[in-house]
Amino acid sequence: MTRGYPHLGFDPAPGTVATVNALRARLTSSAEKLDQAYRLVERLRAGSSWEGDAAVAFREELDGALPDNLRKAHTSLLKAATALGGWETDLGGYQDRARTLDGEAGTAGEKLNAAKEREKTARADPDLKLAGQTFATDAELQNAQSRLDRATRSLNEATTAVTGAQGDLDAVIRRARDLEEEHSTTARAKARTVRDATDKLAPEEPGWFGKAMDWLGDNLTDVLGTIAAVAGLLALLLTGPIGVALLLVAAAASAATLVSRLSDPKVRASLKDGFTKGEFDADFWSNAVGVAGDTLGMVPGVGAVARGVNGAMRSAGAATEALTLTERLASAGGKTWVAAERIAGAENPLTTWLVKGAADPARAGRILDVAVAGAGTATAVYGTGKNIFDEIKNSGVENTATAMDAIRAGTIDGAAHGSTALKTLKVLLNAH
Template structure:
């Protein structure tokens, strides 16, 4: 904001910033990212010989091959786009800060007016009480002057409270601005002419694609368990896949870019490729997490319940009555703790193994009479392998420019969408039905 003081009644600006300037820079950065991406796409097609042939084309490609231009264009577009998105988030936050500051300025005006009225009233009362013949009452608790001064103190306290909230808002604004500035600075790490080494490039790639990497690892573990390609018990792979899916789900739902994409798609109808990729990613990780989480919860409950019924949890209390040395008590405590953990672990293993082999909801007798069970059995294994294949392809495409395109993402979405709705959702519901029914019987 420029010109006159935007918050005259606060006496300072708790939310400095020019919204028009922020919007203008965001628009320019977004346009720049789009142009850099177009340039990268054109250079890539030239390198691949898509639409330029002949000696000149060969010479051009020889000059570019192995050079930094394609990578710098790709990294530059990615970095500028990340910076633009961070600036867009800051614009929304700044707008909210300034809205709150405007409201506080209005409250400060009302508080100052009330203080001015109270002070004027107190001055009149003081002047009147000092005149001859009016009396000199100095009882602070009941005199008119005491009440007037009390009103002044109350009004001053209300104004101080408003100013305190404004200073708190200023601190919040500064912290948020610093965080956004740090994110924008971090976004430029991939910009040319920076030339990160192999380790920096690898860590950047892992950081940018960690949710997809975790999801792909979970999908591969599911294939390994299904095909029995390792000596590791399937229930361990089942729990490991659920843990990886849970971590990926947490990363996705905590990513502002993912949330913004989903919000725009659901509220504004912007159903682009990114929206469907994010939606299927979040849904797939959520479905992959639930059975493993349910198996751990149910197994822990059953294990602890069995310990309580057998009296092992009460053994320490009984032993506390005995005259034991400290060493003996510690030894027995360790033995009981080990036994308890083993019992709970056995229950979790049993529930995980059973949940991992639970029948799909489509095989339930109440769902079309269970007539879909043969179909589910035939397509379950290919669908699991297909899911792992599309997940691995998604991770691989982030490394290879030729694989990272909208056509490939569209095909992956068309394969993953029906598979998620037709296979993953019924399979997850079947596992949860088994776990909940068993939990109900256990209670």
């Protein structure tokens, strides 16, 4: 049996009115506090009750989304509280009906039990056994037939009473099931109303995907720089088509990093203040090194594309038949790939000079190039990692990373990409 509705055997209107009432009251109270906060913020923004520099600075901070969010949150909670108030009334009505139906089910059950007892008694009447017996006299036969008819009539009436009582109980149960469905439908509708109130009006905490996208937007430059550094290191370690493809990926990521870095007003302002006002602080050097590294990192890709386009234009000019756009693009792509292969296999002049006295210059040069690229990758990964894990943030480490990037950009990378730039210019200018 279900507690509260023992005769129905189930709860057609689950829920606790007192709990809904308490939640509605709490939401209403919270909505009132949000409205008070909104009105206070509006008074502070209007400057009617607070003046001075601190008030001006505070009002500048309040010009954002806070007032609007307070107003929307107040409206949202008030709408949710109203929906819960309606549900409180509905739930109380459903439970009143459920109690009435449980009483009716109890009465119908009692009648059914009584009918079953009468049927049991009627079925046990010994006169029902008179059927099929023989009697010596007509008087005895008539008396036996009369007694048999009476017993049969009593059994039939008792059976009909059981059927009727069972039908009455079933009807009450069906009404209770209908009430259960009505309760569920209304509950779902109220739940949607409350959910819509919070989804559409109240400021909502973003999910993991939204948080990830927000983080990526805030740290796009560091992420692109890390991709460029890792791809560049792998391009040195891997040979063949994969290494060439990674070289182009590194160059494209460097270009994207440069665009992202220069699109930040703070970076532009820092560089401008350094060159125009002499403010060569840590931010200036960090941004300057970043821009220089991004620019140098673009050189292999720009050189390969320039050579590819130049070669495609020469091929088109030498062709006896006009080439379609698709054919020209295919030609440019193929020649860009060939140029990238040559760039990937080109020697770094500075590395060659540094290791010329080694027993195995080629191996020593490769180890030096990989070590330098690895150091750059480490600093790039640190730049992204500190934005994820606050525990590893350290001004000393950041300054060291900036210094490492500066040395790498001004020496090894500078020489390598500089030589590539000169080769590119020779191709574009048809110099030999």
